[in-house]
Amino acid sequence: MTAARAPSAVTARPGEALLDRTVGDQLRLRATGQPDRPALVWAVDDDPAALDSLTYSELLRAAEAAATEIRRDARPGERVALWAANGPEWVIVEYACALAGTVLVPFNTAWTDGEVAHALSLASPRLLFAGVDNRGVDLRSRAAALVRPRLGAQAVDLTGIAKDVATPSVTDRPVVLPEDPFLIQFTSGTTGRAKGATLSHRAALNAGHLRARTFHADERDVWLNPVPLHHVGGSVVIVLAALASGGCYVAMSRFHPVRQVALMRATGATRTGGVPTMFYALLETPGFDEALTTVRSVGLGGASVPPSLVERLQAHGATVSVGYGQSECPIVTQSDPAGDADHVATTVGVTIPHTDLRIVDGGGQVVGRGEIGEVHVRSPLTMIGYWDMPKATDEVFDADGFLRTGDVGSLDDAGVVRIHGRTREVIIRGGxxxxxxxxxxxxxxxxxxxxxxxxxxxxxxxxxxxxxxxxxxxxxxxxxxxxxxxxxxxxxxxxxxxxxxxxxxxxxxxxxxxxxxxxxxxxxxxx
Structure with missing residues (x-):
């Protein structure tokens, strides 16, 4: 008789204590304890030879000044949208929203007018900060035209956000709690129009915190990753990992291999990442070998990762890891940075601390180890729900509070997770x-x-x-x-x-x- 397979379920393991504070309070903590540490660096006019920066104390002052401006038009709990490529102003507004108690709503710079109109209708932001996209195309006139018909909303020029300000007079600070909404991340999910996955301050901050702890990051780290900030991989996992660990975030407007290599060398980047196509280009760029000498880890994700690419990066001395998460739960698993190329390329590793995971069949029953089913996750990092979509929220959480990810995966006897695709991407050939x-x-x-x-x-x-x-x-x-x-x-x-x-x-x-x-x-x- 064949023994029954162990169930494909992992119970949350203890780990680093979670942070019980808001994103704004974490920024204040860094500004008090590390006032002169570099917090934000960028290349002026995308020229890596012309760097500018803000320390933690300067970043807090800039964010507080922007928060004061935001609070003139938006009350705590109201939404503030942001439509622009990566840049220092983007990060300042992200922190300003946290301090003001408003909810940040990033817009994808590639959206059509119809997609922006849908997001505006769903989130009803009081303000829409707009700048240029990652190709340098101005979005401000489009933003003004799209919000003009909407009563009570207004477009704001993002480029007017001050990066060098005197100490603002901060009075009447709003009460913001860790469980309050921090960010609405739009995601198409598996069906229908874009939905707004709403993350609390606690979930977002701890996504960055646990990412940093998984990588053993600290205040010496310089995080340079060109992933767009309108994705949680940028605004949450990377930006807030730098904040949680006291490191420095380098804002890069878009991926450009030659500029990235130059910026890595100029800033001494220690953490970088992106999708495989980016690293094929970087490996062909002169100077990348030298730039990698200061890098402590390379994070890959967003697409299938070839073992040959991992082997090439490891041959250059890089420590490579793959993470798995989604807008509804920004980080779920992480592969072992010490793993071989096959482990890194073909798995997404094991669950991070505080995370329950199980693989279930179409009837909601947990399958055996090694069998394929839908990945369900329960974590303090999961979203509050889809903004203003209670029915969709109810459909994505089961009775035990597990998030139905829509991803197809399996769990082996060592607790290692493999992702096989999206439930809707399954190809059914002859049954x-x-x-x-x-x-x-x-x-x-x-x-x-x-x-x-x-x-x-x-x-x-x-x-x-x-x-x-x-x-x-x-x-x-x-x-x-x-x-x-x-x-x-x-x-x-x-x-x-x-x-x-x-x-x-x-x-x-x-x-x-x-x-x-x-x-x-x-x-x-x-x-």
Missing amino acids: ENIYPIEVEDALLRHPAVDSVAVLAVPSGRWGEEVAAVVRLTTPGAVTAEELAEFAAEGIAHFKVPRRWRFVEEFPLTASGKVRKIELLSLFPARG
Whole structure:
């Protein structure tokens, strides 16, 4: 008789005590205890040779001055939207909202007017701070036109935020509690229009705190990561990790490999990260070897990670790790920075402290170890709920308070988590479930494959068929037939892509993820 598999469930382990304060109080704590420590650095006009900075005491003064301006138009609990590329003003407004007790609502700089209008309608912000996007395109006139019809809202020029101010007169500080809303992060989730995942001060601050503790970060660290601040990976996980540990955050308007290498060298960056496509470009950039000499850790995520990329970074002396989280819960797991390339590339590691996790089937029952199901998480870092969407909130939490992540994963006997894709991304070919990430991982092991996206395309015979879009390290280095033969050595025959396309570039989101929906046009329907 075969022994029953242990259940795929992990109980929260104790760890570093959670911080029970607001984001604003954490900034005040740093400004009092480390007033002269660099807190924020940026390249003036994106020139790495022209750096400017604020210490913790200066950053607090700038944020308090901005908070005073915000409170003239917005009361505690009201929303303040922010639509601009990364920059020092962005960070100042983030902290200003925390101090003012208002709720920060980041807008994606790539949004259309219709998407912005939806976000404005849902969050009803009193103010919309607008600047330029990561290409330098001015968003201010669009912002003014979009808020003009909305009673009580106004657009504000973000570039007018002062970065060098005298000590403001701070009176009548609002009462802000750790459980109060801090940020509304828009996410499309698995279905429907964008929803606003609402994070409390406690959840957001501790997401940064636990990320920093997982990496053994401290006040000596310089965090340089070009991930957009309109994602929680930037505004919460990176910015607040620097704040929680007393380190310095380097604001970089957008990813540019040559500028990033120069900025890493100029600032002595010790923590960096991004999606794999960024690091392929960085590895080809002169000076990256030297820039890596001060780096204590590289964080990868947002897409399938090839073992070959991890091996290349490790060969340069970098400590590489992959994390897993989402807008509704910014950090869930972290891979072992000391792990080998296969561990880092094919898993997302183990749960961080204070986190319960289980893998369940379609009926809500916990599956056995090694079996695939939906990842459910219960953590102090999970969102309060979707802003002004009680029904959607009720649907995403189960009766035990677990968040239904919508991600498909598995848990092995060592407690290591693997993510196999999104529930809606499962390809069902002739009744067989195929997870795109498994196929992508198999193809990424081929030395000629730089990056790959696997997706479902309609099939009259099978219902859905597996398709792959591939970018090669060198055009023409390998054929589709050769890749199919290679993939068949590692995955079942029905998982091997039957339709192929080769591209020189992928359409990417602002955070560097592949827009798979746009790739479907490469595969016209077959008669």
